[in-house]
Amino acid sequence: MSERTMARQVLLFVCLLSLNSVLGQVSYSIPEEMQKGSFVGNIAQDLGLDLKRLKSGKARIYTGDSTEYIELNKERGVLLIKERIDREALCGQTTPCALHFQITLENPMEFYSVTVEIVDINDNSPSFKRTEMQFKISESAVAGAKFVLERAVDSDVGVNGLQSYSLNPTDNFSLKIQNQADGNKIVEMILQKALDREKQEQLSLILTALDGGDPRLSGTAQIYITVLDANDNAPVFTQEVYKATTIENAIKGTIVATVSASDADKGSNGEIIYSITSTHDTMPEMFEINMSTGEVKVAGNIDFEKARHYQIHVQATDDGGLTDSCKIALDVIDINDNTPLINIMSKLNIISEDAKEETVVTMINVQDPDSGENGQVHCSLNSNVPFTLKSATNNFFSLVTDSDLDREKESGYNISIMCSDEGSPSLSSSVTLSLQISDVNDNAPVFERSSYEASLSENNTPGLSIFTVKARDTDWNQNARVSYILQDSSVNGVSVSSYVSVSADSGVIHAVRSFDYEQIKDFNFRVIAQDGGSPPLSSNVSVKIVIQDQNDNAPQVLYPVQTGGSVVAEMVPRSAEVGYLVTKVVAVDVDSGQNAWLSYKLQKATDRALFEVGLQNGEIRTVRQVTDKDAVKQKLTVVVEDNGQPSRSATVNINVAVADSFPEVLSEFTDFTHDKDYNDNLTFYLVLALAVVSFLFIVSIIAILSVKCYRWRHERMFYKSGANLPVIPYYPPLYADVGGMGTLKQTFNYEMCGTADSRKSELKYFRPGSQSIISLDASGTQTLLRVQDQAQTLGESDIQQKPPNTDWRFTQNQRPGPSGHYLFQSSPPRWTSSRRLRAAATPEVAVGTGPWPNPPTEAEQLQALMAAANEVSEATNTLGPGTMGLSTRYSPQFTLQHVPDYRQNVYIPGSTATLTANPQQPQQALPPPQVSAAQPEPPKAQTPASKKKSTKKEKK
Numbered sequence: 036m037s038e039r040t041m042a043r044q045v046l047l048f049v050c051l052l053s054l055n056s057v058l059g060q061v062s063y064s065i066p067e068e069m070q071k072g073s074f075v076g077n078i079a080q081d082l083g084l085d086l087k088r089l090k091s092g093k094a095r096i097y098t099g100d101s102t103e104y105i106e107l108n109k110e111r112g113v114l115l116i117k118e119r120i121d122r123e124a125l126c127g128q129t130t131p132c133a134l135h136f137q138i139t140l141e142n143p144m145e146f147y148s149v150t151v152e153i154v155d156i157n158d159n160s161p162s163f164k165r166t167e168m169q170f171k172i173s174e175s176a177v178a179g180a181k182f183v184l185e186r187a188v189d190s191d192v193g194v195n196g197l198q199s200y201s202l203n204p205t206d207n208f209s210l211k212i213q214n215q216a217d218g219n220k221i222v223e224m225i226l227q228k229a230l231d232r233e234k235q236e237q238l239s240l241i242l243t244a245l246d247g248g249d250p251r252l253s254g255t256a257q258i259y260i261t262v263l264d265a266n267d268n269a270p271v272f273t274q275e276v277y278k279a280t281t282i283e284n285a286i287k288g289t290i291v292a293t294v295s296a297s298d299a300d301k302g303s304n305g306e307i308i309y310s311i312t313s314t315h316d317t318m319p320e321m322f323e324i325n326m327s328t329g330e331v332k333v334a335g336n337i338d339f340e341k342a343r344h345y346q347i348h349v350q351a352t353d354d355g356g357l358t359d360s361c362k363i364a365l366d367v368i369d370i371n372d373n374t375p376l377i378n379i380m381s382k383l384n385i386i387s388e389d390a391k392e393e394t395v396v397t398m399i400n401v402q403d404p405d406s407g408e409n410g411q412v413h414c415s416l417n418s419n420v421p422f423t424l425k426s427a428t429n430n431f432f433s434l435v436t437d438s439d440l441d442r443e444k445e446s447g448y449n450i451s452i453m454c455s456d457e458g459s460p461s462l463s464s465s466v467t468l469s470l471q472i473s474d475v476n477d478n479a480p481v482f483e484r485s486s487y488e489a490s491l492s493e494n495n496t497p498g499l500s501i502f503t504v505k506a507r508d509t510d511w512n513q514n515a516r517v518s519y520i521l522q523d524s525s526v527n528g529v530s531v532s533s534y535v536s537v538s539a540d541s542g543v544i545h546a547v548r549s550f551d552y553e554q555i556k557d558f559n560f561r562v563i564a565q566d567g568g569s570p571p572l573s574s575n576v577s578v579k580i581v582i583q584d585q586n587d588n589a590p591q592v593l594y595p596v597q598t599g600g601s602v603v604a605e606m607v608p609r610s611a612e613v614g615y616l617v618t619k620v621v622a623v624d625v626d627s628g629q630n631a632w633l634s635y636k637l638q639k640a641t642d643r644a645l646f647e648v649g650l651q652n653g654e655i656r657t658v659r660q661v662t663d664k665d666a667v668k669q670k671l672t673v674v675v676e677d678n679g680q681p682s683r684s685a686t687v688n689i690n691v692a693v694a695d696s697f698p699e700v701l702s703e704f705t706d707f708t709h710d711k712d713y714n715d716n717l718t719f720y721l722v723l724a725l726a727v728v729s730f731l732f733i734v735s736i737i738a739i740l741s742v743k744c745y746r747w748r749h750e751r752m753f754y755k756s757g758a759n760l761p762v763i764p765y766y767p768p769l770y771a772d773v774g775g776m777g778t779l780k781q782t783f784n785y786e787m788c789g790t791a792d793s794r795k796s797e798l799k800y801f802r803p804g805s806q807s808i809i810s811l812d813a814s815g816t817q818t819l820l821r822v823q824d825q826a827q828t829l830g831e832s833d834i835q836q837k838p839p840n841t842d843w844r845f846t847q848n849q850r851p852g853p854s855g856h857y858l859f860q861s862s863p864p865r866w867t868s869s870r871r872l873r874a875a876a877t878p879e880v881a882v883g884t885g886p887w888p889n890p891p892t893e894a895e896q897l898q899a900l901m902a903a904a905n906e907v908s909e910a911t912n913t914l915g916p917g918t919m920g921l922s923t924r925y926s927p928q929f930t931l932q933h934v935p936d937y938r939q940n941v942y943i944p945g946s947t948a949t950l951t952a953n954p955q956q957p958q959q960a961l962p963p964p965q966v967s968a969a970q971p972e973p974p975k976a977q978t979p980a981s982k983k984k985s986t987k988k989e990k991k
Contacts, residue, residue, distance in 0.1 A: 063114070064152040067122040072115050075105060075151060078138065079112025082147055086112050092140030097380050099400065104134055105151060114149075122153045123190035130155075130192050137400075139381050144395040146380065148428070157195035157248025161187040163256035168242075170258065171356035172230055175265025180226040181211070183312065183350065183360050186219075187244030187254050198247040202240055202258075210242075217346065221360075224258070232262040266355020268299040270307045277363040279331075282370055283339035287332075291322070292363045294329040296351035303354040312350045312360065322347055331363060339369040340404040371409040371458025376402045377466045382434075388442040389475045396422065397434040397468055401454045409458035417451040424452070434468070442472040443509040476514040476568025480506040482576040489544075490581045493552040501535070504542045504576060506564035516567035517542075522575060526558040535580065537562055544578070552584040553625045586630040586679025592687045594621040604690045607669075611661045617646065617691055620653035622675040624683075632678035638686065639672035646691070648673055655689065665693050 106117035126132030189197040238260035279292035347363040382397035421438040455463035508515040565573035669691040
């Protein structure tokens with residue numbers, strides 16, 4: 036190709052190049068046969084796209100199944116020639132010839148249509164299928180006879196296509212070219228001058244075909260003419276143009292048309308032979324004609340999508356060589372023989388479940404080469420999928436989401452797209468797309484139960500697995516990985532982590548410590564389940580652990596209190612009737628349920644026929660009348676058993692004295708003490724404590740007496756040495772021990788009358804009556820202490836006790852027991868003119884009372900002794916509860932807050948006094964004096980017994 040030709044082609048390319056970017060479509064025009072890598076157009080500039088967008092969007096060219104002739108340079112944003120483009124091979128005679136493709140982008144998905152028109156260049160010269168043509172012409176052929184020549188074929192189109200013919204030489208023949216409506220040309224050779232076989236039997240002509248290119252290209256064919264004898268009639272067709280139709284895919288041998296020609300000659304000159312003279316290479320293969328009948332039949336595969344119209348040229352030739360020609364215009368009828376073709380332009384394989392609506396998932400292109408309704412396609416999706424199809428342009432569809440996605444309901448979709456045409460019958464095709472839904476942490480763990488409760492036996496092994504909490508997360512992979520955490524809280528002021536722990540992976544709850552039902556019966560805490568998402572989601576559940584009781588505690592006897600240093604003794608008068616309540620065994624069991632159900636049984640007894648124990652209440656009663664033959668000393672052993680498995684028990688020993696008087700009891704005390712079994716070490720400590728207390732008591736008495744003697748002697752010396760000195764009255768101190776320390780059991784009240792002569796002054800002491808105290812030591816000796824009159828010690832004072840009131844009896848407030856109170860009062864000294872000491876009227880001593888009417892009875896003496904023994908017991912209460920068995924039931928230690936109040940059932944045998952307690956007011960060793968705001972009552976007469984009771988009440 037010359038440089039001039041190249042310059043013209045480049046100029047043609049520049050003139051034909053155009054851009055069209057309306058609605059995302061761009062068109063270019065380029066000449067064919069451009070070299071690889073040649074520039075087509077700046078697609079980025081024409082589409083208004085950034086080069087970064089081409090790279091990030093992974094721009095690529097989509098052409099379907101056709102060959103890619105154009106490539107995209109994403110670095111420069113230009114289109115380049117990828118393969119050599121031969122317009123004739125690509126489009127044949129179709130004009131205009133264009134390449135259609137799309138440029139697709141991702142994230143987000145976009146596509147643009149691009150059309151590249153291929154401009155023809157003159158790269159093909161005209162050519163004849165046969166380079167030699169044979170004609171037999173009768174010499175009788177007249178001027179103007181027509182001889183149809185074979186047409187030349189030029190693959191180029193337009194001005195580069197076939198333009199003209201020339202014949203050389205032109206002595207006898209000339210050329211006639213007829214232009215047809217379809218653009219084809221019929222070349223006829225016209226006889227201008229009659230032939231003379233005798234002059235020239237063979238003629239040779241050259242037929243040249245020329246195109247319109249620059250430079251012009253040509254092709255030639257050799258014509259050989261044989262001159263025959265005269266045949267002066269040529270065949271004539273009945274029609275110049277025959278019109279016919281046939282359906283595509285017609286079977287071979289189907290007659291599409293029949294041509295007919297006639298010849299006026301007779302004989303062999305009138306015999307006509309039909310032939311097809313089409314110049315296209317495929318024409319003879321598509322159709323065939325019966326040489327004698329003129330029937331045109333289908334010989335190949337007729338496809339409407341390849342050719343919709345056919346023109347078949349038929350020639351009729353007689354034996355003389357005369358010919359005539361006609362044309363068959365064959366139209367192909369389309370049938371619906373092509374299913375829609377679905378092409379996936381771009382698609383996503385995974386989409387997040389939180390994708391927004393109308394997110395593009397896939398772009399498809401659907402093609403149906405059929406025409407009319409057979410080529411109209413509509414597409415649909417399978418039901419129950421959250422997607423829909425949207426038509427972007429003709430035959431282009433976008434698959435988008437139309438509702439929220441939930442991976443927990445559906446982790447993936449198989450989306451079936453079915454496309455059907457509107458032919459009859461309709462043809463369809465389908466494609467299935469697999470789309471996975473990626474997980475988002477949008478679900479918190481959910482426990483299998485709204486709350487948990489488990490039980491655990493006490494005394495468990497630390498680290499024991501109690502039970503398992505389980506939570507499930509409907510998310511996937513890491514988002515569904517659940518870990519368990521113990522929520523920080525406290526149980527009884529202690530962190531719950533010191534009680535239980537939870538396994539982070541399995542949710543197994545373990546006991547950290549060994550539990551004691553008596554300390555904690557149940558506790559609550561919360562467990563948190565947290566997934567592994569980012570950010571993590573969590574939920575919590577309440578867990579309750581119930582501690583189950585085991586029978587690990589034996590019953591505890593509260594009453595009678597068993598000690599190692601004293602004797603618990605209960606008295607039963609010999610006049611006791613059947614059912615007499617001796618005492619009551621009070622026991623508790625810190626266990627619960629049936630483990631705390633207690634039963635009482637009499638295990639051993641000196642006389643089993645005399646006593647019985649209540650199975651449920653522990654009351655010891657007589658079962659028969661007490662007689663004089665019954666021994667004074669009765670020893671009972673009571674067993675307290677719980678109802679646990681195995682059962683636990685405790686025993687208590689009770690000493691009962693069967694006697695009507697206290698001396699009888701004292702005679703048996705020695706034996707009781709020898710029957711006690713207690714710990715030697717405890718006995719030693721008790722004896723040592725008793726000795727220390729006794730020593731301190733004696734030292735206190737000696738100190739008090741020494742001080743008194745010293746002051747007395749000092750007063751005497753003052754009197755002898757200062758007779759003429761002014762009289763300075765001396766008031767001796769008032770020593771009053773109200774029992775605060777429990778060392779002095781009497782209250783001393785003093786009154787003094789002073790005169791100018793101190794030698795005649797007198798001092799009198801007023802005190803309560805003598806009190807008797809009974810104490811028992813380990814050796815069983817009995818000591819009865821009588822406090823002597825203090826007047827005998829001083830030697831000068833005559834203590835005269837006024838007799839008590841004749842109406843001597845116990846009042847309600849003076850009965851033995853914790854009820855009632857005693858208030859000590861002292862009156863100031865009074866001076867008299869007679870210089871004699873006068874007794875003041877005090878509440879303790881009633882004025883004007885006479886001597887004792889009668890000595891106290893034996894029962895009253897016994898009550899006084901018991902009260903005195905109780906005071907001694909209280910004075911040494913640091914040695915242990917119940918030092919004196921007779922006063923144990925009065926001990927304030929009997930009151931326990933965690934057990935029922937059993938004091939209402941504790942009685943003092945032989946007395947009507949009942950132990951009572953106010954649960955709202957704690958007991959005191961020394962209750963404070965109760966002073967009433969009201970007018971005090973007039974003092975009542977007191978007796979030695981009543982004073983003993985009052986002293987006892989004050990101590991209580």
